[in-house]
Amino acid sequence: MIHARGLVQTFRSREGKKKSEVRAVDGVDLDVAEGEVVGFLGPNGAGKTTTLRMLTTLLRPTEGTATVAGYDVVRESEQVRRSIGYVSQAGGAFSAARAGDEVVDHGMLYGMKGADARARGQELFEQLDLDGLWTRMPKNMSGGQRRRLDIVMGLIHDPTLVFLDEPTTGLDPQARANLWEHIADLRRRRGATVFLTTHYLDEADHLSDRIVIIDHGRIVASDTSENLKANVSGDLVDLELADPGDVGSAATRLGSIAEVGHGSADAVEVDGNHVRARVARAGRAVPGLLADLGAAGIALESIEVHRPTLDDVFLTLTGRSLRDAQETTRDDTGGEAEPALAGQEQS
Numbered sequence: 001m002i003h004a005r006g007l008v009q010t011f012r013s014r015e016g017k018k019k020s021e022v023r024a025v026d027g028v029d030l031d032v033a034e035g036e037v038v039g040f041l042g043p044n045g046a047g048k049t050t051t052l053r054m055l056t057t058l059l060r061p062t063e064g065t066a067t068v069a070g071y072d073v074v075r076e077s078e079q080v081r082r083s084i085g086y087v088s089q090a091g092g093a094f095s096a097a098r099a100g101d102e103v104v105d106h107g108m109l110y111g112m113k114g115a116d117a118r119a120r121g122q123e124l125f126e127q128l129d130l131d132g133l134w135t136r137m138p139k140n141m142s143g144g145q146r147r148r149l150d151i152v153m154g155l156i157h158d159p160t161l162v163f164l165d166e167p168t169t170g171l172d173p174q175a176r177a178n179l180w181e182h183i184a185d186l187r188r189r190r191g192a193t194v195f196l197t198t199h200y201l202d203e204a205d206h207l208s209d210r211i212v213i214i215d216h217g218r219i220v221a222s223d224t225s226e227n228l229k230a231n232v233s234g235d236l237v238d239l240e241l242a243d244p245g246d247v248g249s250a251a252t253r254l255g256s257i258a259e260v261g262h263g264s265a266d267a268v269e270v271d272g273n274h275v276r277a278r279v280a281r282a283g284r285a286v287p288g289l290l291a292d293l294g295a296a297g298i299a300l301e302s303i304e305v306h307r308p309t310l311d312d313v314f315l316t317l318t319g320r321s322l323r324d325a326q327e328t329t330r331d332d333t334g335g336e337a338e339p340a341l342a343g344q345e346q347s
């Protein structure tokens with residue numbers, strides 16, 4: 001459904017007289033199969049939206065090629081647009097019209113007959129828990145209802161491929177959970193392929209068949225959440241020692257079973273009377289460790305084993321926590337920015 005090779009997008013940014021170039025997307029290869037739900041995850045400014053805008057034909061790639069639903073995003077942009085649904089991060093700018101009229105107009109823009117757009121719109125209103133709101137003006141809807149209306153607009157022409165850019169940002173937990181259900185339903189009921197960007201780890205984990213992580217414009221991982229957790233980052237073993245004097249020898253013993261590839265001394269973190277390290281398949285390794293500690297007369301106050309999270313995966317791959325990265329400001333280029341010549345908006 002989506003095949004991209006070497007996608008690049010550069011933007012020029014200007015700060016006073018100083019000009020610089022930002023490589024917002026830096027050589028992205030991507031393959032998404034029909035019916036797959038892919039979560040595109042990364043911190044602010046990683047390049048998610050820019051990638052999405054190239055795939056949805058809103059931005060011409062500076063370099064590289066992509067086909068979406070079988071059409072080339074540059075040469076056949078019209079066909080791509082007709083084949084996809086796109087729900088942008090900002091959501092639609094609604095006029096003062098009633099929600100149902102907006103939806104019908106939107107469908108007609110895609111070449112649907114008015115009656116068909118109305119029937120399909122009403123069906124979607126029902127599926128997305130908007131029944132009774134057909135004649136309400138969007139400005140009088142709650143944030144969650146408006147976000148679901150955005151999704152109705154993105155689905156009105158019955159696309160089999162849907163791009164959702166941060167669909168639940170700004171929603172309260174209940175509205176998020178509710179929208180997750182609807183997104184999962186898109187595939188269940190309609191067999192749709194869904195490509196969604198998010199910086200919520202739990203969202204990516206919950207919804208996606210596969211998670212693609214982007215950082216600094218490059219894909220750093222692509223796999224199921226389970227595989228990423230199992231292969232990229234081991235379990236965290238946290239030993240609390242009864243006697244702080246045992247910290248050194250416990251660290252050496254824990255280091256000996258710490259993940260391969262990390263020098264054992266570096267792999268262990270000491271914090272007061274706690275000694276921690278990542279251990280591959282801790283369930284198998286820990287009994288031996290306990291026997292070893294017992295034989296050396298090292299007593300424990302407690303032992304905890306934590307399964308890795310997606311954030312651990314991100315930390316292992318990039319050296320940064322995604323949670324911390326989310327706190328950084330969105331635009332680190334400074335100043336006013338404009339697309340570079342090769343990165344012009346497509347009409």
Ligand SMILES: Nc1ncnc2c1ncn2[C@@H]1O[C@H](COP(=O)(O)OP(=O)(O)OP(=O)(O)O)[C@@H](O)[C@H]1O
Pocket residue numbers: 011012013022023024042043044045046047048049050051199330331332333337338339
């Ligand atoms: N029009 C533009 N002009 C200049 N730089 C831009 C422009 N759009 C995006 N950028 C820069 O490109 C990089 C990638 O931005 P992008 O919006 O794709 O990231 P993102 O992963 O979607 O972030 P977020 O999660 O905040 O939406 C950032 O450094 C951003 O500041």
